[in-house]
Amino acid sequence: MFSPESGTGFSAAAPARARRIAVCNQKGGVGKTTTSVNLAAALARRGGRVLLVDLDPQAHATLGLGVDRTKLGASVYEALNEAQRVEEALLRDRAENLDLLPGAIDLAAAEVELVDAEDRENRLGRALGLVDREYRFVVIDCAPSLGILTLNGLVAADSVLVPVQAEYYALEGISRLLETINRVRRALNPRLEVEGVLLTMYSTRLTLARQVAEEVRGFFGEQVFETVIPRSVRLAEAPSFGRPIFEYDGQSAGAQAYAALAAELLARRRMRPDGTQEIRTTGTRSGGEGAGEQEHSPRLSVPATEGEEG
Numbered sequence: 579m580f581s582p583e584s585g586t587g588f589s590a591a592a593p594a595r596a597r598r599i600a601v602c603n604q605k606g607g608v609g610k611t612t613t614s615v616n617l618a619a620a621l622a623r624r625g626g627r628v629l630l631v632d633l634d635p636q637a638h639a640t641l642g643l644g645v646d647r648t649k650l651g652a653s654v655y656e657a658l659n660e661a662q663r664v665e666e667a668l669l670r671d672r673a674e675n676l677d678l679l680p681g682a683i684d685l686a687a688a689e690v691e692l693v694d695a696e697d698r699e700n701r702l703g704r705a706l707g708l709v710d711r712e713y714r715f716v717v718i719d720c721a722p723s724l725g726i727l728t729l730n731g732l733v734a735a736d737s738v739l740v741p742v743q744a745e746y747y748a749l750e751g752i753s754r755l756l757e758t759i760n761r762v763r764r765a766l767n768p769r770l771e772v773e774g775v776l777l778t779m780y781s782t783r784l785t786l787a788r789q790v791a792e793e794v795r796g797f798f799g800e801q802v803f804e805t806v807i808p809r810s811v812r813l814a815e816a817p818s819f820g821r822p823i824f825e826y827d828g829q830s831a832g833a834q835a836y837a838a839l840a841a842e843l844l845a846r847r848r849m850r851p852d853g854t855q856e857i858r859t860t861g862t863r864s865g866g867e868g869a870g871e872q873e874h875s876p877r878l879s880v881p882a883t884e885g886e887e888g
């Protein structure tokens with residue numbers, strides 16, 4: 579088990595730039611934003627500076643840190659259009675050691691506007707390249723889609739963390755996501771790794787949750803984090819106070835779980851310092867992933883770059 583206090587936190591020799599983690603699953607409501615906000619806060623509490631990027635037009639991560647998205651000046655939208663504007667958009671110290679690159683409703687327009695833009699899938703990467711030396715981690719909260727914004731997240735990222743809700747249909751759509759990740763890796767970002775698969779909204783009392791967890795672990799094996807995020811009212815309440823869980827209820831099971839997740843993530847990184855890791859699945863999933871899905875190759879705007887197959 580990873581206790582919230584385990585590990586020594588950050589190594590003294592900070593790398594040249596942040597490790598960028600995209601929190602991604604095109605399925606809606608699986609805990610991406612809750613995980614992005616609270617994992618970012620948990621990592622920041624361990625001492626290194628962290629940047630949270632809200633790459634979703636819903637701007638829930640921005641709201642979750644108490645920022646009124648209607649009163650924003652610049653947001654990640656401006657940074658996508660003009661990398662240098664990232665500085666202007668940054669909101670400093672929204673929580674301990676935690677900065678925010680806020681999202682805004684304008685991002686919905688970017689989804690359309692970027693389609694024909696030059697270097698369209700590397701816009702976020704370029705903007706982050708201007709600021710991420712300041713940080714130990716950048717956590718990118720992706721929208722529930724596999725459009726150009728999420729593509730920007732995956733191209734900018736070093737790794738992807740996939741939250742999976744411990745409910746029926748947990749793995750529905752997961753093959754599309756994996757296919758997208760593999761395409762991005764082939765065509766645009768060969769260094770993209772899997773940070774891990776995270777079970778969220780887990781109810782210990784429910785047999786169903788245990789069955790789903792078993793299925794997810796059967797499918798993804800050791801890539802599933804040992805840490806599981808419990809279903810917790812406190813986690814659901816915290817955003818309405820505009821605070822990460824640690825400031826809302828630091829004693830809650832949710833706070834402890836996200837602290838443990840940060841510890842586990844850091845411990846895993848120490849064990850597996852570098853190198854591209856393929857997404858391995860055992861393929862032992864019992865449900866019919868293939869049945870409804872094999873015809874749906876991701877309709878992503880991945881350009882036909884050299885090396886891209888099909």
Ligand SMILES: Nc1ncnc2c1ncn2[C@@H]1O[C@H](COP(=O)(O)OP(=O)(O)OP(=O)(O)O)[C@@H](O)[C@H]1O
Nearest residue numbers: 606607608609610611612722779808809810813814
């Ligand atoms: N562990 C949890 N326990 C209880 N409620 C949770 C938990 N995690 C998330 N929630 C709640 O579930 C809902 C969806 O969570 P969240 O917004 O994090 O998902 P999401 O994947 O970001 O959604 P979207 O796809 O719309 O971006 C929210 O109301 C959130 O407060």
Ligand SMILES: [Mg+2]
Nearest residue numbers: 610611634638
């Ligand atoms: Mg979200």
